[in-house]
Amino acid sequence: xxxxxxxxxxxxxxxxxxxxxxxxxxxxxxxxxxxxxxxxxxxxxxxxxxxxxxxxxxxxxxxxxxxxxxxxxxxxxxxxxxxxxxxxxxxxxxxxxxxxxxxxxxxxxxxxxxxxxxxxxxxxxxxxxxxxxxxxxxxxxxxxxxxxxxxxxxxxxxxxxxxxxxxxxxxxxxxxxxxxxxxxxxxxxxxxxxxxxxxxxxxxxxxxxxxxxxxxxxxxxxxxxxxxxxxxxxxxxxxxxxxxxxxxxxxxxxxxxxxxxxxxxxxxxxxxxxxxxxxxxxxxxxxxxxxxxxxxxxxxxxxxxxxxxxxxxxxxxxxxxxxxxxxxxxxxxxxxxxxxxxxxxxxxxxxxxxxxxxxxxxxxxxxxxxxxxxxxxxxxxx
Numbered sequence: 001x002x003x004x005x006x007x008x009x010x011x012x013x014x015x016x017x018x019x020x021x022x023x024x025x026x027x028x029x030x031x032x033x034x035x036x037x038x039x040x041x042x043x044x045x046x047x048x049x050x051x052x053x054x055x056x057x058x059x060x061x062x063x064x065x066x067x068x069x070x071x072x073x074x075x076x077x078x079x080x081x082x083x084x085x086x087x088x089x090x091x092x093x094x095x096x097x098x099x100x101x102x103x104x105x106x107x108x109x110x111x112x113x114x115x116x117x118x119x120x121x122x123x124x125x126x127x128x129x130x131x132x133x134x135x136x137x138x139x140x141x142x143x144x145x146x147x148x149x150x151x152x153x154x155x156x157x158x159x160x161x162x163x164x165x166x167x168x169x170x171x172x173x174x175x176x177x178x179x180x181x182x183x184x185x186x187x188x189x190x191x192x193x194x195x196x197x198x199x200x201x202x203x204x205x206x207x208x209x210x211x212x213x214x215x216x217x218x219x220x221x222x223x224x225x226x227x228x229x230x231x232x233x234x235x236x237x238x239x240x241x242x243x244x245x246x247x248x249x250x251x252x253x254x255x256x257x258x259x260x261x262x263x264x265x266x267x268x269x270x271x272x273x274x275x276x277x278x279x280x281x282x283x284x285x286x287x288x289x290x291x292x293x294x295x296x297x298x299x300x301x302x303x304x305x306x307x308x309x310x311x312x313x314x315x316x317x318x319x320x321x322x323x324x325x326x327x328x329x330x331x332x333x334x335x336x337x338x339x340x341x342x343x344x345x346x347x348x349x350x351x352x353x354x355x356x357x358x359x360x361x362x363x364x365x366x367x368x369x370x371x372x373x374x375x376x377x378x379x380x381x382x
Contacts, residue, residue: 003073007162007223010350011267011289011316019347019380021373022318022355024062025076025164026226027054028271028293029319029355032114034362035369036060042366043069053083056106056116059359070373073353074162074224080152081145101138102169104178114362121181123199132198135179140168140210146217153218164224164269167259168210171229171271172248173238175203189243196247204251211258219263224290227255228271234298236275244279252286260287269318273358275299277307284314293319293357296342304345316351321372323356328363332371339375347380354380 001009001017009016024030031039036050043066050060061079062072089098095107098116105120126132156163169175176199177185188196207227215225229248231237237244259268267289276283277300280291294317296302304320320342321327326334339354346352354376360369 002160004160004162004223007073007353010353011223012350013313013316014350015348015382016350017382019343019376020073020162020353021071021376021380022074022353023067023070023072023360024053024059024079025072025074025224026078026166026269026271026292027057027059028228028358030054030057030059031062031360031369032362032364033058033060034114035360035364035366036062036066039366039369040066042370045069051083053078055084055086056100057359058115058362070369071377072161074164075156075159076164076166077149077152077156078164078166080156081148101140102175102179103136118178121179121184123179124181124184126180126184126195127192129194129198132195132202135202137202138169138206140206141213144210144213146213149214150217153221157221162223163221164226165214165218165222166226167214167255168207169203171227171231172200172203172251173229173231176200189239189247200247200251204255207255208258211255212262215259215262219266222263222266224269225259225263225266226269226271227259228269228292230271230273231279232272232274232276232298234274234295236277236299237279238274241278241282244282249282249286252283256286256288267316273298275301277301280311280315284311288315290316290318290353292317294346295324295357296320296322297324297357304342308346308348308351312346312349312351316353317346318353319355319357320346320352321354321356323358323361323364327356327368327372328361328365330368332367335368335371336375336378339372340379343376343379347382 006016007020022029047063053061086098097107099105103122106116107119108116269290270288271292275298326338
């Protein structure tokens with residue numbers, strides 16, 4: 001069974017030869033450059049110094065030889081198309097700064113910085129729809145090289161691996177809060193629905209235009225389309241059910257529906273950190289096929305047997321190996337026990353792709369990354 005056959009079988013809720021494994025195909029299943037460098041050293045591979053596929057999160061672009069050594073079953077346009085870069089960064093005595101395509105300002109400490117954090121919100125204080133409309137919104141299609149995208153996906157299509165591509169930008173709630181700042185973003189959900197709708201409508205317009213351009217070009221050759229939104233904290237949803245249904249559900253339905261129409265053979269991958277359990281009955285109708293990262297340290301998401309029992313007929317699960325506690329702080333034995341538990345809960349009947357909950361962080365020892373893979377190769381066969 002090829003890696004692609006393995007992935008497709010699992011996502012069709014059938015049992016392949018073993019559970020598929022992912023590393024690095026999305027900006028939420030990657031590996032921090034420090035953890036990657038340590039891993040390469042332990043593997044003893046002679047590969048070039050890593051480049052950053054995502055400088056904001058400081059994610060390395062894994063070399064093909066590293067992915068092969070770990071038995072990764074997927075490959076992504078993320079690693080083959082031009083990487084995200086910092087345009088016109090500046091710095092002061094403490095920080096490096098840059099402004100992204102949305103007008104958001106981010107900064108990272110010059111010494112021992114691990115990530116770029118938000119520090120500037122271009123729509124903070126907006127009171128009117130006209131202010132939203134005159135903001136400098138990105139045009140993602142203008143910079144999309146369709147010929148290159150087609151070439152890359154054609155090559156991946158012949159590789160024997162599962163093929164992943166992605167939508168544009170962060171999620172609806174994420175961008176709503178980032179653009180205005182968290183206080184204004186939350187307040188305007190109730191106090192200024194016209195501004196909230198205007199911002200979300202612009203985000204939807206941008207996402208739809210990019211997804212349409214991508215999927216009209218390569219929609220018939222991809223296996224997974226990545227998108228998502230962080231709707232929850234570790235305790236529960238960030239917004240009430242009523243606000244979710246008012247603002248977000250209809251827009252997810254329109255966005256996900258476009259993906260379904262233009263790429264009917266692809267599975268829709270939805271990333272949502274936190275304890276999103278209470279919103280899952282709505283999310284599965286948006287539609288979507290895959291839930292990631294299954295943040296097992298967050299409330300009800302830790303009961304993966306229950307998730308499989310209640311939602312396993314409609315959802316595949318992608319992730320679930322705890323990167324908050326077990327991967328950075330556990331022993332090799334702890335990691336293997338964690339992997340075995342998630343396999344026992346989520347793998348039966350297919351519908352599971354194993355990887356860490358979110359990106360492998362800078363403090364995860366390379367031995368624990370290898371222990372995760374070794375446990376999969378020991379316990380992940382059907």
